[in-house]
Amino acid sequence: MHNVWLIARREYVERIRTRGFLITTVMIPLIMGGFIFVSAFINSNSESIAHIAVVSSDTQLALDLQTELQQPQESRPRSVRQPRITVDAINLGTQSAQATRALVDRELDSGDIDGYLWITPPVAPAKAGPTRPTFTFTPRSSEQDYLRSTLAAALSTVLMRQQLAHRGIVASDADSLLQPVDVLAAHAPRRQDRESAVVSVAILFFLMYFVIMLYGMNVARSIIEEKTSRIFEVMLATIRPEEMMAGKILGVGSVGLTQVGIWLTAALLLSAGSVAAHPGGQGVHIALTAAQIAYFFVYFILAYAFYSSIAAALGAMTNSEQELQQLNMFLVLPLVVCFATLMSILNYPDSAMARVLALVPPFTPLLMYLRVSLGHPTHAEIIASILLTSASIYAIVWVTSRIYRVGVLMYGKRPTLPELLRWLKYS
Amino acid sequence: MSIVQLHHIRKVYDTKVAVEDLSFTIEPGTMFGLLGPNGSGKTSSIRMMIGITLPDSGSVSLFDRPFTRSALSRVGYLPEERGLYKKMNVLDQLVFLGQLHGLSASVASRRATLWCERLDIVEAIPKKTEDLSKGMQQKIQFIAALLHDPDLILMDEPFSGLDPVNSFLLMSTLVDLCSIGKAVLFSTHRMDQVEKFCNSIALIHRGHLVLSGSMREIKSIYPRNHVLIHFEGDDSFLNHPSIEHITRYNGNVEIKLRPSATLADDTQSLLTQAVAHARVTRFEVMEPTLEEIFIEKVQQTLPGKNGRNLSMAQLDRPNGGALDA
Numbered sequence: 001m002h003n004v005w006l007i008a009r010r011e012y013v014e015r016i017r018t019r020g021f022l023i024t025t026v027m028i029p030l031i032m033g034g035f036i037f038v039s040a041f042i043n044s045n046s047e048s049i050a051h052i053a054v055v056s057s058d059t060q061l062a063l064d065l066q067t068e069l070q071q072p073q074e075s076r077p078r079s080v081r082q083p084r085i086t087v088d089a090i091n092l093g094t095q096s097a098q099a100t101r102a103l104v105d106r107e108l109d110s111g112d113i114d115g116y117l118w119i120t121p122p123v124a125p126a127k128a129g130p131t132r133p134t135f136t137f138t139p140r141s142s143e144q145d146y147l148r149s150t151l152a153a154a155l156s157t158v159l160m161r162q163q164l165a166h167r168g169i170v171a172s173d174a175d176s177l178l179q180p181v182d183v184l185a186a187h188a189p190r191r192q193d194r195e196s197a198v199v200s201v202a203i204l205f206f207l208m209y210f211v212i213m214l215y216g217m218n219v220a221r222s223i224i225e226e227k228t229s230r231i232f233e234v235m236l237a238t239i240r241p242e243e244m245m246a247g248k249i250l251g252v253g254s255v256g257l258t259q260v261g262i263w264l265t266a267a268l269l270l271s272a273g274s275v276a277a278h279p280g281g282q283g284v285h286i287a288l289t290a291a292q293i294a295y296f297f298v299y300f301i302l303a304y305a306f307y308s309s310i311a312a313a314l315g316a317m318t319n320s321e322q323e324l325q326q327l328n329m330f331l332v333l334p335l336v337v338c339f340a341t342l343m344s345i346l347n348y349p350d351s352a353m354a355r356v357l358a359l360v361p362p363f364t365p366l367l368m369y370l371r372v373s374l375g376h377p378t379h380a381e382i383i384a385s386i387l388l389t390s391a392s393i394y395a396i397v398w399v400t401s402r403i404y405r406v407g408v409l410m411y412g413k414r415p416t417l418p419e420l421l422r423w424l425k426y427s
Numbered sequence: 428m429s430i431v432q433l434h435h436i437r438k439v440y441d442t443k444v445a446v447e448d449l450s451f452t453i454e455p456g457t458m459f460g461l462l463g464p465n466g467s468g469k470t471s472s473i474r475m476m477i478g479i480t481l482p483d484s485g486s487v488s489l490f491d492r493p494f495t496r497s498a499l500s501r502v503g504y505l506p507e508e509r510g511l512y513k514k515m516n517v518l519d520q521l522v523f524l525g526q527l528h529g530l531s532a533s534v535a536s537r538r539a540t541l542w543c544e545r546l547d548i549v550e551a552i553p554k555k556t557e558d559l560s561k562g563m564q565q566k567i568q569f570i571a572a573l574l575h576d577p578d579l580i581l582m583d584e585p586f587s588g589l590d591p592v593n594s595f596l597l598m599s600t601l602v603d604l605c606s607i608g609k610a611v612l613f614s615t616h617r618m619d620q621v622e623k624f625c626n627s628i629a630l631i632h633r634g635h636l637v638l639s640g641s642m643r644e645i646k647s648i649y650p651r652n653h654v655l656i657h658f659e660g661d662d663s664f665l666n667h668p669s670i671e672h673i674t675r676y677n678g679n680v681e682i683k684l685r686p687s688a689t690l691a692d693d694t695q696s697l698l699t700q701a702v703a704h705a706r707v708t709r710f711e712v713m714e715p716t717l718e719e720i721f722i723e724k725v726q727q728t729l730p731g732k733n734g735r736n737l738s739m740a741q742l743d744r745p746n747g748g749a750l751d752a
Contacts, residue, residue, distance in 0.1 A: 003527060010523050014515060230510030234571065236479045237504035238527045240496070 003239040007247025008254065011222070015255045025259055028210070029266065032203070050147055051112070053088045053104050056119035058133070061158065062089035065117075068154045085150070088113070108140050115139040115147055132159065198346055201292070201373040205342065207260060208300050208366060209335060215256040215304065216311040216331055219249055220324055223315030223404075241405040245397075249308045256304060257297075264293070295372045302389045303365035307331060309393065313400040316407030334362035341367065349375025359384060361392040428491055429454055430579050430610040431476060436485030438471050438634075445471040446482075447634040453612060453627070455578075458605045460625035461614040462721070468634040469614040470507055473581055477502055489579065500529045503577035507584045507614075509568050513557040517543075517567055520556060521574060528575035535574060542570040546596065562593055569597060573604075580604060582613040586620065598624060618717040630721050637724045649715050650690055654682040656701060657709035664700040669693035679709070 015021055052069075056062040066087040092100055104116045120134045135155060137148050157178055164174040223245075226232045235244055310331055318324045341363075345354045349371045358367040359381070368385040371377045377385075431453040438446040446468040453459045463469050474480045476487055478494060489498040512520055518539055525535030543549050546566045551559055556567065565588065572580065580601070586594040601611050602624060615621060621628060622642075629639040638645065657679040665673060665680065672683040684693055694712055701707050715723075 006523065006526050014512070018514075226510075229513055230506065230508040231512055232510065233479070233506040233508065234504065234510055234524065234568070235527070237477050237502065237506070238499050 003243045004247040004250065007235075007239075007244055008251035011248055011251025012254050015218075015252065016258065021255065021259070024214075025262055029263055032206075050085045050114045051088075052085065052147065052151075053090055053107065053113045053116040054119065055090045055092055055100055055104060055116055056133075057092040057121055058119065059089070059091050061119065061133075061162070062091070064158045064161070065089075065154060068158050069150070085147075104138075108138065111140070113140070117151055197292075198374060201370060202342070202346060204296050204373075205366065205370060207263065208296070208303060208369065209339065211256045211260055211300070212303050212307050213332070213335060215252050216307045217324075217328070218255075219252050219308045220311040220315035220318075220328075220331075221321065222248060222252065223312060224318060224321065224324060227315075227319060242401045245309075245312050245401055245404050249305065249312060253301070253304050253308060257300075260300065292373050295369060298386070299365045299369035299372075302386065302393070303369075305393045306362070306365060306389060306396065307335070309396045309400045313396070313403045313407075316400070316404040335366075338363050338366040342370070345370045346374065349373075350377070355381070359388060361388055364389045429488075430457075430490060431612070432488040432491075433472070433476070434486045434488070436472070436475055436482040436487060438468075438475060438480065438482050444634050446475070446631075449485075449631065449634070449636050451629045451636065451639050453579075453610050455610050456605060456608045457610050457627050458602065458625045459610065459612040460621035460628040461612055461631070462616070462618060462621055462628055462717070463614075463631040463637075464616055466633075467631050469631065470583055471634075472631070473504075473583055473612070473614060476581065477504055500575065501578045503572035503575065503580045505568055505572040505580075505582045505585055507587075509565060511556045511564060511568060511571075513555070515556055517554055517556055517559070518552050521567065521571055524571045525574045530575055538574050538576075539570065542574065546570065546600070562589055565589060566593070566597075569600075578609055580609055580611045582611065584615055585613050586615070586617075618721065622717050628717070630717075630724065632721075632725050637721065645720065646714050649720055650686065651694075651712050651714050652684040652686065652690055653713040653715055653719075654684065654694065654697065655709065655711040655713060656680050656682065656707060658701060658705040658707045660705040662705065664697070664704040667697050667700055669697065 054062045054065055066089050069085045069087050090100060090104070101118075104113070107113045108116065116138055118136045118138065120136070122133055135151070137151055139145050139147060160178060161171075161174050164177065165171065169177075226235075232244065314324060314327045314330065318327060341353070341357060344351070345357075345367060348354060354367065354371055354375065355377075357363050358371050358377070364385045368377065368382070372382060429452045431451075433450050433452075436446060436449050437444075449468070449472060461469050461472065471480070475482050476489070476494075477499060478487075478496060487494040490501065492498065515523070518536065521539035522532055522535040525539065526532060530538070540549075540552065543552055546569070548563055548566050551563050551567065556564060559567070569585070572582070582601070585597060585601075589597065598620075601613070605611050625642055627639075627641050628645065630637040659678070662680075665682075669684050669687065670682055671685045674681040682697070684690060684697075687693060698707075698710055701710065
């Protein structure tokens with residue numbers, strides 16, 4: 001154990017001292033933060049104003065709709081954030097239908113308007129019963145499709161008001177009748193918390209993914225470096241290959257943990273600062289419980305141990321970075337699968353797929369982390385995930401240490417599969 | 428008591444036999460030369476002595492006990508291919524390697540400084556390893572192998588790539604260590620180095636032990652049948668009947684005499700003839716060199732034709748040209 005500690009300490013100290021460590025520690029949060037800031041900025045500035053045209057032969061209807069759509073929406077609940085809408089009312093009476101349609105189509109194409117609503121009067125107004133005109137909304141692209149429901153709501157209000165006016169009800173009475181009912185949410189902040197928890201968990205997931213990728217590859221690279229510099233032969237004259245491998249994985253992993261620790265501490269300090277600055281404000285803050293952070297570290301360590309021992313095997317099998325790149329799909333592929341299921345599991349953390357995948361060893365640590373943070377896995381599932389991952393880590397380390405033992409002494413060509421299987425039999 | 432005892436060890440890599448039925452013993456205070464051409468199994472044998480690889484059959488004993496890893500704290504190893512952490516500071520590196528051998532950081536650091544003084548590389552101590560010259564790196568590696576004061580010192584090709592001054596410095600350091608009772612084994616394919624310093628040798632070829640024993644014994648088995656002559660003038664004395672083989676250089680010849688019971692008389696008569704015909708400036712009767720002994724032994728064990736022109740260069744080839752002819 002003493003040797004493992006010595007190797008791990010050397011690995012840790014030498015890595016922490018490098019300029020590369022300092023740069024990644026500072027740059028990664030800056031890049032991530034910048035990315036979040038830019039996307040938030042773009043989000044807040046786009047979709048805020050929608051410009052539509054209403055084409056109708058009924059001028060009154062068009063104008064009423066314009067008023068209804070353009071009225072300030074402060075009364076609406078904040079969570080249903082609607083864009084501000086400006087409306088051009090175009091009277092169809094003065095021009096031919098074709099000319100008008102050509103005109104609005106041109107405006108649509110040039111981007112002056114985001115869509116137009118075409119109101120066709122009822123075909124046979126003479127018949128009994130209230131007949132409604134037909135409404136056709138043409139959005140510029142599917143992005144503006146969401147305006148349809150807004151328009152439908154506004155139109156029914158306007159038509160309702162017309163009908164009420166018809167029946168001789170005074171406008172102010174009609175307004176009070178049509179006053180929308182607000183159902184106040186008793187636990188208003190709850191959804192907010194869940195949203196920001198999802199964001200925090202997703203950020204931690206990215207962090208996990210990124211650090212495992214980076215430091216897993218570092219383990220492989222450092223083994224290759226020792227093979228090229230031939231230092232391992234000096235080392236093997238005193239210590240076992242397993243000790244060397246264990247020390248390396250621990251040392252490199254501690255560097256990763258240190259880095260994540262620095263980032264988390266910084267993030268917690270920053271968010272504490274921003275919460276203090278805007279009490280109850282809407283600023284970005286880390287909505288994590290202590291248990292979530294503890295689970296993060298547990299699954300982070302499991303995931304790292306799992307993937308870095310695979311990386312160690314890859315490093316032992318190859319002689320150069322180029323060869324490593326040909327093999328690193330074994331490392332990347334399972335991580336990419338986790339990534340591909342990320343959105344689905346964030347939304348439905350307790351779906352059947354999530355429950356099954358979270359118990360398949362290569363995905364367990366990353367996906368179970370998501371489920372633990374956002375879903376409601378049973379205790380049995382959590383325990384099973386930890387046991388399964390530990391067992392598979394043990395199996396991988398066993399195989400890897402054999403490959404490592406033989407592989408570090410082999411030079412020249414990359415081993416074939418039968419050769420690898422033979423290596424496993426060597427003691 | 429013996430430091431190293433190899434007992435019929437054998438090692439096969441996939442299809443290639445690296446070492447076959449190799450046995451020898453190294454006593455304390457011995458300078459032991461492990462000789463053989465490239466690829467003859469020297470490095471494989473050394474690796475088995477220190478458990479980097481394990482023999483397929485046979486046994487290894489260190490310090491009179493069957494091999495265990497705990498014995499490794501008494502062994503210093505300089506591998507053939509040098510390896511150091513390039514980015515590491517020299518002192519840190521030596522201390523780290525010393526700690527792996529069980530030294531405390533302070534002892535390792537003190538000894539490292541002393542050794543650097545002894546080998547005249549004090550200026551390298553604060554530098555990064557990658558900034559040092561190849562020769563200096565080799566000295567650092569040399570120190571790393573000796574820092575924990577091992578009783579058995581294994582040096583795989585220790586002088587390759589070193590200039591004569593530094594080779595001599597390292598060699599005399601090893602001789603000093605030997606004289607205080609350490610056992611030193613070094614492998615080389617340069618037989619001339621061994622002749623000067625080793626008191627015991629093992630010659631291996633293609634994994635087989637060809638010859639082993641103390642230097643004096645080995646040399647005494649072989650008759651003094653080599654004659655070196657520097658001369659000017661008539662070379663007709665070279666028709667002398669006792670001459671088996673002649674090698675000519677510019678202005679001198681190296682002669683091998685036929686084996687016979689009256690070798691001393693043959694030599695004398697050759698000298699008389701030479702003096703009668705030419706002006707002799709040098710006449711020296713010598714033992715065969717290790718290289719010649721080695722070649723002769725290889726020819727005996729592996730019956731081949733055309734063996735006379737065999738040289739180390741040809742032995743070096745994995746499928747040895749002349750031997751298979």
